[in-house]
Amino acid sequence: MKDANTHQQNGAAIAPFYLPQGDEVAVFEAAAAHDLPILLKGPTGCGKTRFVAHMAARLGRPLYTVACHDDLSAADLIGRYLLKGGETVWVDGPLTRAVREGAICYLDEVVEARKDVTVVLHPLTDDRRILPIDRTGEELAATPGFMLVASYNPGYQNILKTLKPSTRQRFLAIDFDFPAPELEIPVVAAESGLPEDRVKPLVRLANKLRAMKGQDVEEGVSTRLIVYAATLIAGGMPIERAILTAMIEPLSDDADTKRGLLDLVTAVFG
Ligand code: ADP
Secondary structure (H helix, E strand, C coil), X not given: CCCCCCEEECCEEXXXXXXXXXXXXXXXXXXXXXXXXXXXXXXXXXCHHHHHHHHHHHHXXXXXXXECCCCCCHHXXXXXXXXXXXXXEEEECHHHHHHHHCCEEXXXXXXXXXHHHHHHHHHHCCCCCEEEECCCCEEEECCCCCEEEEEECCCXXXXXXXXXXXXXXXXXXXXXXXXXXXXXHHHHHHHHCCCHHHHHHHHHHHHHHHCCECCCECCCCCHHHHHHHHHHHHCCCCHHHHHXXXXXXXXXXXXXXXXXXXXHHHHHHC
């Protein structure tokens, strides 16, 4: 698989490869031009993180990405006092750094974070654009260029883990889904190095597996998993082994379900 990170060449950032699904590039650019926060909705592994990395490089803004989890607190984002060589020093968190530098701060899976995080986001996501730092008494005005981007997977059916309307109504939102086959095939080919004609049946299989979502499996096969399967095949692994490892085992632990999914493999690959 190719390196997904932004490469520096002659001092200029080269945007990581991203194939647009629709007009999301223009929408993001408009949001950035008007200092508006944006929410990317969609299933895991469909290209949201890659899209943000691509847009940050295109816009020439630094990017701070935070993978949110249920223990992530406001202090993790804002910063804290740390002991360094016997002295107590303040260390900015990623959100504070982004606010100071006029960077993009990307909160991946924001609903996972603790409740106190949303309180911090409110004054940053309206026309005040400020970050109050209680610990230091500072009230930081966001540097032009600062942009808050958050992602959210509406597929997780957990009533406790939806965004409150008071939070979500502060963001523009773009709905993502897995790319249509005519886009997903070139994406997987470009990412894995496997020729398009060999990627085609993998994408066909993925769409059959996605159709099973909600019956036996919770989430459909992500574009990421197809890239993994194609990467293994391009590296010489037999197709059936690569599919089992990258597209079946990650979906389910249940033997009956897996047998059902394998029947689909036989249907596609014969
Ligand atoms: P998400 O953030 O939605 O969970 P990612 O952005 O990490 O998903 O996407 C997973 C992988 O899928 C990426 O690393 C990339 O290889 C591939 N991918 C998905 N969509 C695209 C796209 N439109 N253009 C380029 N790569 C894509």
